[in-house]
Amino acid sequence: MKKYFTKILAIAAMLLIGAWNVNGQTETIIFHETFNNMTTTNTTGNGLTSGNTDDTCYVVGGGGSAMKCSIDGTMDLTGGRFATKNLDLTGDVKLYVTYKLGSATTKKFQIAIDVSGTSGVGGILNEEGADSPTDFTTKQFTITTGTTASYIHFRTESSHTIILDEIKITKVISSPIISSFTAAGVSATINDEAGTITAELPYGTNLTSITPNIELGGSAISYTPTGAQDFSNSSTTPVTYTASDGTNTKNYAVTLTAKASASTDATLSDLKVDGTTVTGFVSSTLTYDVILPYGSANPVVTAVKNDPVASDPVITNVTSLPGSATVLVTAQAGNSQTYTINFTVAAALKELTELIFSNSFNAFIKGETVAAYYMAGQAKPTIQSYQASAGATVAISADGTKVVVTGADDVDRELALTLEPVTPITGSTSVTFDGTETWIKTGYAFYADKGWAFAKAVEEETNKRISEGKSRIYFFVGSYSKLTFTSGTVKRNIKVFVNGTELATPTETAASNSTFDIDLSGASNYMVGIYSNQTSGDGGMTALTTTPQTITSAKQTQELGISFDGKTIRNPNGVSLHVFDIAGRLVHASHTDIEMNNQKGIYIVKSGADAMKICVK
Structure with a gap:
C-alpha cells in the first residue's frame, strides 16, 4: 500500500x-x-x-x-x-x-x-x-x-x-549578489537578507554624481545600473542596483548620505617600524619607545591614517641613532596631532655558547662561569676556538682568572674562569664510581643508579645541556691500552674523543650493567671524552676497569733530548715521561729529571709513542 x-x-x-x-x-x-x-x-x-x-x-x-x-x-x-x-x-x-x-x-x-x-x-x-x-x-x-x-x-x-x-x-x-560596494573611498554595509546597501560618505561629498566601485559574488555576472548615479535623494528614494547571473536576479536598495560636518579624526589605524606594527600600538597613544638591536640601520617608519579624508601622514624619519621619528596627521576639519617614536639601540650581544681549549677540552659554560681542565704536568692550554654572538671576540684575561667576551660595541662581559690541572688515574685498577673521583669532569652530575651521567645532546633555552657540559664527560687517565666501562643505563649512542681525536668506535654504550671498551694507544696519558649522540634520555657509567699499556719494543737511544747518565734520567725539555719496571709496573711519572740511583734494575722509559731501555747498576 x-x-x-x-x-x-x-x-x-x-x-x-x-x-x-x-x-x-x-x-x-x-x-x-x-x-x-x-x-x-x-x-x-x-x-x-x-x-x-x-x-x-x-x-x-x-x-x-x-x-x-x-x-x-x-x-x-x-x-x-x-x-x-x-x-x-x-x-x-x-x-x-x-x-x-x-x-x-x-x-x-x-x-x-x-x-x-x-x-x-x-x-x-x-x-x-x-x-x-x-x-x-x-x-x-x-x-x-x-x-x-x-x-x-x-x-x-x-x-x-x-x-x-x-x-x-x-x-x-x-545566487547572484553584490559582494562589495565602495563609494568615495568608503566601503558600504551590505545586508543581503534585507537587500540594502548603505554608507555615510565624507563631509562635502557631491552626491549628485557618484560612480561606485562594485564587486560581484555568488553566481552574478553583471549588474545595473553602471556609471555615475545621482544619490542626492537616496535617503528617501534609494537607488536600485540589480545583480544578475543571466537567469536569476537580486535587487539592492542603495542609500548614500554625506556627513553633516567635517571630520576631526586625526588618528592612525596603524604605525609600523620596518614593516612591523609597533608593539602596543593603539590609535589614542601618541608616544612609543622602541629598542633596536645593536647594529641596526636607521629604521623606516610607515603609517596608515584612520580616516580616508584626513591628509596623508607626514613622516619624519630618524637620520641617526638614538633618535626620534614623528608622524603628523591632519584631519579634514584642520585639527592635527603628532605621533612620536623614540628609538634607542640595545647593547651588543655577548653570548658565549662554546669555548674549546688547545688541549681539545670543550669548556663548561654556566651563567657567568667557565670551567675547563687539562692534564697535570702539561702546559696550561690556551683558547683554540669559540662560538659567540655576532661580532664578539673571546680572550682570557691577563691574570688567567676570567674569560672576556668583547661585544661588537667594544663593551666587555667577564666570566669567572676555572682552568685547573687534573691528576690522572694510574696503575692497574678497577673502580666502582662513588662520585668522589677528581679525575672525572662533567657539567652534569653523579647519580647512585646511573653513575657519572651525561644528558641528551639537546640545547634548550631553559636547559642548556650542551653549552653547560651536561652532554659530555671527560676521564683523565694514565698509560693504559684499554678502558672497560660498566653502563648504568640502557644503551645510548655516543661519540668518543681521545686527546681531541674522535674514534670510529665505540658508537654506543652497553645495556645496563653490561660493559663496553675504549681502546687506547700512542700516548703516556689520555683525556677521554664521552659525548652524548642522541636527542633523548640520559646515559651513564658506574664503574671502570683499566688494562695496562704493554711494552712491545724499546729504543736504546736518546729521544727528544732525553738521556740517562747511569743515575739520572735527564729531561731538559719537560717531556711527559713514564718509567716502567721489567714487569710492566709504572714506577715514575714526571715532566722533570728522574733520579734512579737507588733503584737497580732494567727499566723502560716511555715518552709518547717512543721508548728506551735503561739499566741502573
Whole structure:
C-alpha cells in the first residue's frame, strides 16, 4: 500500500527559500516533511517499490509491522521503511532528521541513500536502539554520494519503533549578489537578507554624481545600473542596483548620505617600524619607545591614517641613532596631532655558547662561569676556538682568572674562569664510581643508579645541556691500552674523543650493567671524552676497569733530548715521561729529571709513542 506525504505539494513553493546566504551561497530546502494532517494506519505487508520514482512513498514490512501517524505531526515507524522522491542530491547537500526512540530494543534505525531493499541499509545511519535519543533530537548528516536522481531510504528493523517528527533535505545553491560596494573611498554595509546597501560618505561629498566601485559574488555576472548615479535623494528614494547571473536576479536598495560636518579624526589605524606594527600600538597613544638591536640601520617608519579624508601622514624619519621619528596627521576639519617614536639601540650581544681549549677540552659554560681542565704536568692550554654572538671576540684575561667576551660595541662581559690541572688515574685498577673521583669532569652530575651521567645532546633555552657540559664527560687517565666501562643505563649512542681525536668506535654504550671498551694507544696519558649522540634520555657509567699499556719494543737511544747518565734520567725539555719496571709496573711519572740511583734494575722509559731501555747498576 502506498500513501503520498501531504507536505510534498508545498516543496515547489519552498525551493527558493534560503535558510542562510553567505557570499551568494544559499541553503535551500528541497524536501520537507512534518507529518501534519496524517493519521492513517497501514498494516498491510508489502515489498518496497523500486524507490527511484518521482513519488514519495512508504511501504510496511511484513510480520505484523506497522507505520502509523496516530498523533498528527509525528509518525511511528515500526519495522517499516519508506523513501523520498527522486531528488538532485549532488553538491553540498544536508539531511536533517528529528526523531526519538519509541521503545527500547536492540534493533536498529537505519538511513541509506539509493538502497531499495533491506540489504545494505545504514550507510548514512546505522543506530542501535540504546543509542537513539529518548527525547526529540535533530541530527544532521552530510550527503556526499548523491546523483541528480537519488533518494533517501528510512527503515527500522522488525519490532523496533522510531517516532519521526520532521525530515528536511537542503542544498546549497549559488545566487547572484553584490559582494562589495565602495563609494568615495568608503566601503558600504551590505545586508543581503534585507537587500540594502548603505554608507555615510565624507563631509562635502557631491552626491549628485557618484560612480561606485562594485564587486560581484555568488553566481552574478553583471549588474545595473553602471556609471555615475545621482544619490542626492537616496535617503528617501534609494537607488536600485540589480545583480544578475543571466537567469536569476537580486535587487539592492542603495542609500548614500554625506556627513553633516567635517571630520576631526586625526588618528592612525596603524604605525609600523620596518614593516612591523609597533608593539602596543593603539590609535589614542601618541608616544612609543622602541629598542633596536645593536647594529641596526636607521629604521623606516610607515603609517596608515584612520580616516580616508584626513591628509596623508607626514613622516619624519630618524637620520641617526638614538633618535626620534614623528608622524603628523591632519584631519579634514584642520585639527592635527603628532605621533612620536623614540628609538634607542640595545647593547651588543655577548653570548658565549662554546669555548674549546688547545688541549681539545670543550669548556663548561654556566651563567657567568667557565670551567675547563687539562692534564697535570702539561702546559696550561690556551683558547683554540669559540662560538659567540655576532661580532664578539673571546680572550682570557691577563691574570688567567676570567674569560672576556668583547661585544661588537667594544663593551666587555667577564666570566669567572676555572682552568685547573687534573691528576690522572694510574696503575692497574678497577673502580666502582662513588662520585668522589677528581679525575672525572662533567657539567652534569653523579647519580647512585646511573653513575657519572651525561644528558641528551639537546640545547634548550631553559636547559642548556650542551653549552653547560651536561652532554659530555671527560676521564683523565694514565698509560693504559684499554678502558672497560660498566653502563648504568640502557644503551645510548655516543661519540668518543681521545686527546681531541674522535674514534670510529665505540658508537654506543652497553645495556645496563653490561660493559663496553675504549681502546687506547700512542700516548703516556689520555683525556677521554664521552659525548652524548642522541636527542633523548640520559646515559651513564658506574664503574671502570683499566688494562695496562704493554711494552712491545724499546729504543736504546736518546729521544727528544732525553738521556740517562747511569743515575739520572735527564729531561731538559719537560717531556711527559713514564718509567716502567721489567714487569710492566709504572714506577715514575714526571715532566722533570728522574733520579734512579737507588733503584737497580732494567727499566723502560716511555715518552709518547717512543721508548728506551735503561739499566741502573
